[in-house]
Amino acid sequence: MNKVENNRAWFLVLPVLLLVAFSAVIPLMTVVNYSIQDILDPHTRFFVGDEWFREMLRDSQLQSALGRQLIFSFSVLAIQIPLGIAIALCMPTRGIWVAISLVLVALPLLVPWNVVGTIWQLFARGDIGLLGVTLNSIGIEYNYTRGSTAAWFTVLAMDVWHWTSLVVLLCYSGLRAIPDAYYQAARIDGASRIAVFRYIQLPRLAGVLTIAVLLRFMDSFMIYAEPFVLTGGGPGSSTTFLSQHLATMAIAQFDVSRAAAFSLIYFLIILAISWVFYTIITRATKD
């Protein structure tokens, strides 16, 4: 749609701007303020410039947490996006089953995040949980509190369980928006299913996929409550992702300045990667 140039449109955006800025700007400035000072107690603080930033970037624990985080987030995207699209293609398009499958599919999304951790904790326990008991009885040694591989895969399975439906819902709605005429034209041309998917469905899903990829990336990159409840970051530090590392620094060690510097770095990483995704997808759809 060709848009009209009109700067008075700012008045329509103003309420959003004010409301969001109220909660966004001051906390961000405060965090920047923490990050460049050495705070000994509420009345004694020194300006230290970029010292914390340098220190944090060299911190080996942080680097390994970042590595784990990247592997985790990209595994999440690699599983959830294709799986979500596939399930969306399987969803019914008319009849009573539409409502039933929508409600069932959306259910995991509506579970508070600490409850998600609790569900999986109970579900995966080797002695009383269905998953743990089943795996152990078919001869797979499984104990997510001891084995770091088991813990990692349990967190991943939990995230797939929790969030794939977001991709499903968005893609389902995107698919439903494709006019029937497109499919009729494809049928006349004798297009294969794969061709229909590649040249009709996938391009029309670009918009919803942008938001799905971005949301899944941001949220998985900041995952906190679920693994915190499930594994507490362990065993060892195998499931300590970035925000848990950050929370330990900020809350347990009460090292506000270092943690502030770290969160700004963290924020910039998310920002940079999201920007790359956003640009790639919007570029790809322009062609």
Place this chain on the structure above:
Amino acid sequence: MERTKKIGLIVYILFLMIPIYWLINLSLQPNRDIMGSFSLYPQNLTFDNYRRIFTEAGWARGYLNSLIYVLMNTVISITVALPAAYAFSRYKFIGDKHLFFWLLTNRMAPPAVFLLPFFQLYQTVGIFDMHIAVALAHCLFSIPLAVWILEGFMSGVPKEIDETAYIDGYSFPRFFVFIFIPLIRSGIGVAVFFCFMFSWVELLLARTLTSVDARPISVVMTRSISATGVDWGMLAAAGVLTLIPGALVIYFVRNNLARGFALGRV
């Protein structure tokens, strides 16, 4: 082909439902059964956990608190996002693209450190431990999402409709409320679902910005973890109850989701 589709969907739904079944199963057992032995269904069926939630102080209040701030958040987000989304879908203005990406960046702040300044800010303004505090804080991520979704729907409405209405003598507010909003009803339904969902499940901000009067259910739930250990039955029962409001919301907006939408780019 249709068969494979059906089987795929059924397998996926089973994968989603089994952990939830496990939660319901545990919520219907007394604690000694939960910890004592493994069983696929409740051996001694009991509704005690639920009865205690409905009678003991704090639980019902927790649900109510969560619902209040979630509803406030949804109403605020949709109200301000509607005109903004209209502006993004119809006009070009200085800084529009930057503004849109900036809105989105607010989802990207890692909470652990930001919680402290949030707490200080809301206390200074004097709304700490009020429902509106959590509602406003959740606007940070619900407004950008609402704007994005609504913008997608609005771009699908032909511009000729606006122009015709203006020629017919409608003022902008009258046109917007009486003609335009009914046209994008399903968009509003979808946006409501997403605002509701993200606000209902969010935990850290809600916990930080409340203490007694507005304490959300997710915080009340942590009470069942006491010195004597975790009260798993209660926790499971409370978890089951947290599923209900969301399930109702998705049921009400099912037709809007099923009608379909393709989000545009800003």
